[in-house]
Amino acid sequence: MKQFYITLFIPIIFLSCNAKKEQGGNIEVSTHTINVNNVEKKEKILFSDYFSKVTAIVLETHDDAIIGDVSGIQVTDSLIFILDKLRTNSLYAFKKDGTFVRRIGSNGQGPEEYIDVSDFTIDPQNEEIYLMDPESNKINIYNYQTGQFIRSIKLGENDINTKHIQYFDNKLYADAFFYDMNKKEKYLLQEIDPKTGTQVGTFLDANAHQRNWSSLATKDESFFYSRNSRQPKYIRLFMNTVIGINEDGISSFLTLEDNQWVTVSDVEKIKEDTPEDFLLEKIHQKKISYDIFNFMECGDLIFFGFRNNFKQTYIFYDCKNNNLNITNEVENDLLYCKNGFLEKIGCADKNGVYGYISSYAIPIFKNFITDGYVNKNIKNYEALETISEDSNPILIYYEK
Secondary structure, eight states, X not given: OOOBOOOOEEOOOOOOOOOSSOOSSSOOOOEEEEEOTTOOOBXXXXXXXXXXXXXXXXXXXXXXXOOSOOOEEEEOSSEEEEEETTTTOEEEEEETTSOXXXXXXXXXXXXXXXXXXXXXXXXXXXXXXXXXETTTTEEEEEETTTOOEEEEEEOOOTTEEOOOEEEETTEEEEEOEEXXXXXXXXXXXXXXXXXXXXXXXXXXXXXXXXXXXXXXXXXXXXXXXXXXXXXXXXXXXXXXXXXXXXXXXXXXXXXXXXXXXXOHHHHHHHHHHSOGGGHHHHHHHSSXXXXXXXXXEETTEEEEEEEXXXXXXXXXXXXXXXXXXXXXXXXXXXXXXSSOOOOEEEEEOSSEEEEEEOGGGHHHHHXXXXXXXXXXXXXXXXXXXXXXXXXXXXXXXXXX
């Protein structure tokens, strides 16, 4: 993984938002502030600095579950859900040991089917799982224990494209992409009635929080993080503020202070001489910070990365001890005996973090096993010796 440094908490700052109903007004929530300016980075951070043991979970390769890639991971007490947007546009359920359970729903245009799945979210109290189908502009709901279809929600607001959703405390939140990019009042987050699909609240002025960026800008993963925690989080591509979702609405949870963070002026200058299709590529080329990604919370540990000029910076923050570390290099010394690098991170629970090895990386990882680069002391190592180049992705669970 990669390095990081951390700063102090400050009193809460509440976000201004244009809302159809007022939310998050007087909640007593602290805001963490991490200032990376003039902070000495560590040359390297070891995964063993924060985690103590690792378990390999080999996802069963099944005729009904040939996964092209991991596009999303979420877990419950007994199940792991894997979204594959690359090959099958489907969602799969596995047991915690990797045994295949079922595919959730099926592809098609029928009332119980979906054309595409861009994201999913879990209601653990009712054992329901929501699948977002942007092609049909609807959300299908299934019982995740039985796979039974329950109902679908047709979304309103036809001028908005919704890709990511988050269920929390009997409320449903969703992102918003506007087809009419010249529309004056645009927002980044909306609340949707989980029964009717009607929009009941809007938050986060798009121009202010996206630095006047008007082009479609997505991320590899969802915009929602810490998804099954007591306070799910929401982050868009150019936001340096992490938004917390709680019982009363939204509030500012964490602010990243960086003098190189992308500004409105940066965006306007790039727009002057860059075709729209190449705007994001131009951002990559400049010494401009943007894109908080892989935001994870595991107990008292906050971990995330952000990008600047094709370089990734990693932050580890121990909230309990107020200890911050920053680095550009994280070494995974738990999984690998030598030359360990950070695998992709999927999600976290209170005890640990789920990383994964993508299907396309399986042949390389198999060679690592053969060459003795993979630590034989990891739990379930013997299962790794049985994988083939056509195996489904492998999950790696790191516990504190």
